[in-house]
Amino acid sequence: MSYYDIDAILTDTQKLPCTFQLDVPGLGYLDGNAGGTVKAGTIIELPMWLGVMLAVSTGNTPGASQLVTLNFPTPLQQRVINALKADPKTVDLRAQAPHFYALGARIMELFDDQAVLDTLLDTFKARASEIADQAHNPRGALGDGAEFLRGLDEIERQLFKAAHEGPKAVKAWMQDQKKNS
Template identity: 50%
Template sequence: MSSYYTPSSILTDAQKTPLTFDLLLPHLSPLNNSTPITPGTRLDLPLWLAEMLAVSKPAGPGSASLATLDMPAALGGKVMNALRADPKSVDVRAQAQWFYGLGERMLELFEEEEVVEVLTETFKARALEIADKAQNTRTVQQGDGSSDFMNTLDEDERQRKYSEQPTMAAIP
């Protein structure tokens, strides 16, 4: 991500991520019900809010953290296994509209070398497929099933110009 004020950065930070509360918050409840938030309550919140709650600690000596940020399902084990098997067959847009941006932001918070490797290889494989489809427009127009792949692209893949060098931070 380049700057926080770019639309893609703002939209990436708005994606939902799971957060598990570690403390009782008796005067705070989710909007959909009136029960207080208890330890173990899990909510899907926008990434920017979940990150702030995860790094916040209440005042007082020896106090526990307010909440724990969890890895979103879009970057979970099932998706990582599917990406390892065949990156071009996974609908990354269905996982997260800004899939690579979400991965990049989560990797700023978690040290997951395996996720870095899988996302890097996925990005490269899919970029080659996109470039191939861009060069061979005749087969795309004749309906060789390319539109199925093109519908699985996340927003970064749709907007990125592959004639330039990829700028994903996780790529070495």
Template identity: 65%
Template sequence: MGSYYDVDAILTDSQKVPCTFELTVSGLGFLEGNMSGDMKQGSKVELPLWLGEMLALSLNTSSLVTLDPPSALAPRVMNALKADPRMVDLRALAPHFYNLGTRILEIFEEEEITEVLNESFKSRAAVIADQAHNPRGALGEGADFMRGLDENERQLFRAAHDSAKAVRTWMTDLKKK
């Protein structure tokens, strides 16, 4: 998907997803803090997305691990997003929430999650635009919302804020002439 040098794509790759080992692997026990032992069959471990994806998908025969949807995309979160997207603290769930969501959706086909993510991104974007144009909003009552933005949304806020600021700067420069 992203470019090789895309820092956000790299950081998304390093987010943890829960995995269940299907086979006993000798010497891998350190992954769950068991320094010398083996990884038992059926044990659940949080692995980075890149490793989990590789182990779960790349082997053609029986896969080594099975991926489970991460807690950030659990039904509880989806219900909260459906109820009111503006009240959910996405950053606490995952710093790259939408990127993680799209990566997971490439693996699991979940029409409903796509729909929920789509809707919440849109309605949160409208609030972000309002905050970006209202210099007091980001500090006052909007502070909680702003703290809960994921990385994509932060970039969106910065873009909206910078362009509004550029127009304001142009108008004040005009007066100086």
């Protein structure tokens, strides 16, 4: 992840449910209670960058437990994973998270869940073939495929653009080679 990568910055702003393990005075504004105390057991959705920072923080006494524990974000919770397993082409990934795969990669850095990782990989493979088909068949993109294309996340949109513009670039190069020969 690059410091100046806007996609990485937007991914790290994705909300992540965090469960507080300790009472924290003065952080009540995170839960809509300005100046109040966040009680242990409270779940608050925080930007990923903040949740991760709080998860590695501990209380100020030796041996204290961590401040928060992280939970899977909504786009990667079990109901979405089940839908992806059933038919990955029908899930609107953009509605789940505009940077769905980047979020998945970032979450896999934090959690060791092979089943979710396998589902994300299978989803990308299945959707990549459909994206390539839509990129080479413009009538499909205007008809039945339009709904599918609206649901692409940012990485899939880049893949669609590359698959759509690649053959045009090769054709232009071939014509240029014929002219110069």
